[in-house]
Amino acid sequence: DIQVTQSPSSLSASVGDRVTITCRASQSISNYLNWYQQKPGKVPRLLIIAASSLQSGVPSRFSGSGSETDFTLTISSLQPEDFATYYCQQTYNIPRTFGQGTKVEIK
Amino acid sequence: EVQLVESGGGLVQPGGSLRLSCAASGFTVSSSDMTWVRQAPGKGLEWVSLVYAGGTTYYADSMKGRFSISRDNSKNTLYLQMNSLRAEDTAVYYCAREGSGWAMDYWGQGSLVTVSS
Numbered sequence: 674d675i676q677v678t679q680s681p682s683s684l685s686a687s688v689g690d691r692v693t694i695t696c697r698a699s700q701s702i703s704n705y706l707n708w709y710q711q712k713p714g715k716v717p718r719l720l721i722i723a724a725s726s727l728q729s730g731v732p733s734r735f736s737g738s739g740s741e742t743d744f745t746l747t748i749s750s751l752q753p754e755d756f757a758t759y760y761c762q763q764t765y766n767i768p769r770t771f772g773q774g775t776k777v778e779i780k
Numbered sequence: 781e782v783q784l785v786e787s788g789g790g791l792v793q794p795g796g797s798l799r800l801s802c803a804a805s806g807f808t809v810s811s812s813d814m815t816w817v818r819q820a821p822g823k824g825l826e827w828v829s830l831v832y833a834g835g836t837t838y839y840a841d842s843m844k845g846r847f848s849i850s851r852d853n854s855k856n857t858l859y860l861q862m863n864s865l866r867a868e869d870t871a872v873y874y875c876a877r878e879g880s881g882w883a884m885d886y887w888g889q890g891s892l893v894t895v896s897s
Contacts, residue, residue, distance in 0.1 A: 707883040709825075716874065716887045717817075717825065723881040760825055764882035767830065767838045769815070774824045 675699050677763050679772035685780040692748040694775045696761035701741045705765035708737055708746045711774075712757045720759075721746065751777070782806035782886045784875055789891030796865050796895070802858040802875030802888050810853040813878035816860050818871035819890075828873070829860065865895045 676699035686692050696706060708721040719728045721737035724744055734749045748755055756779055761772040788800040800816075816828040829849040830838045837849050848861040858875050872890040879885035 705881060707881060709884075711825075716890060717884070718887075719883055719885050722879075722883045722885075726881075728883075728885065758824075762825075762827075762883075764878075768840050769827045769830070769882070771825045771827065 674768055675702060675763050675766060675770055677761055677770050677772045679759075679761055679775050681775060682773065683776040683778060685778050686751050687780045688751055688753055690751045690780075692751050692755075692777060694746045694759055694761075694777075696739075696744040696746070696772050698742045698744075698763055698765075702763045702765035704740050705763055706737075706739065706744045707762045707764060708735075709760045709762065710755075710757045711760065717760065748777075782877070784877070784886055784888035786873070786875055786888040786891040789873065789893050791894045791896065792865055793897050794866060794895055797861070797863045798865065798893060799862070800860040800873055800875070800891050800893070802860075804856045804858065804877075807877065807886075809851050809856050809858055813882065814849075814851065814858045815876050815878055815884060816849060816858075816873060817876060817884070818869075818873045820868075820871040823871075826871075830878070831858070862893070865893075867895050869893065870895045 678697045704724040706724045709717040711717040725737045758774045758776045783805045785803045815830045831849045846864045850859045875888040876884035877886045
């Protein structure tokens with residue numbers, strides 16, 4: 674199975690900060706890496722498809738980059754509604770593994 | 781409008797069975813890759829099972845032989861039959877459609893399954 678490791682597991686940031694979350698795969702997955710946002714008690718929401726494509730309706734302050742084994746989710750200017758947990762997921766093969774999540778908290 | 785509505789969750793004793801349903805609207809389940817994901821209380825997301833549009837099915841190792849994914853094309857509904865349930869299967873179960881890049885673009889609202897005596 675492909676392991677997907679996110680870092681950090683949590684971070685504290687202020688409104689307006691630039692935030693970066695990384696995801697590393699245990700083997701090359703090309704660009705088959707997606708990012709999701711989940712708020713407490715809510716359904717996960719797809720943010721980024723195939724490493725860098727913004728899902729329809731997602732604000733442009735979210736961006737993704739990377740390929741092969743190393744990927745990044747960036748929030749250019751953190752907004753109050755962005756405080757949530759973020760997950761990466763590889764869909765290169767089965768099982769479709771998720772990272773352990775990164776909780777973004779208010780500083 | 782695409783929508784996934786789940787039902788069937790609840791409390792079940794260890795060793796028992798439960799079937800989750802995921803009724804779709806706005807698209808055709810049989811023409812889509814569909815998946816189940818779960819989330820134990822306070823934990824992260826865990827992939828459970830997948831059925832490709834062509835009908836091939838896959839399961840996470842810990843669910844093989846106990847869980848079964850299926851669909852009813854006439855009802856446009858996805859199912860997850862769960863047998864031999866264990867306490868560690870307690871979670872919110874989500875159905876989702878896999879779209880571009882096999883990303884899960886539409887999700888059900890989640891069904892809570894509690895395995896306890």
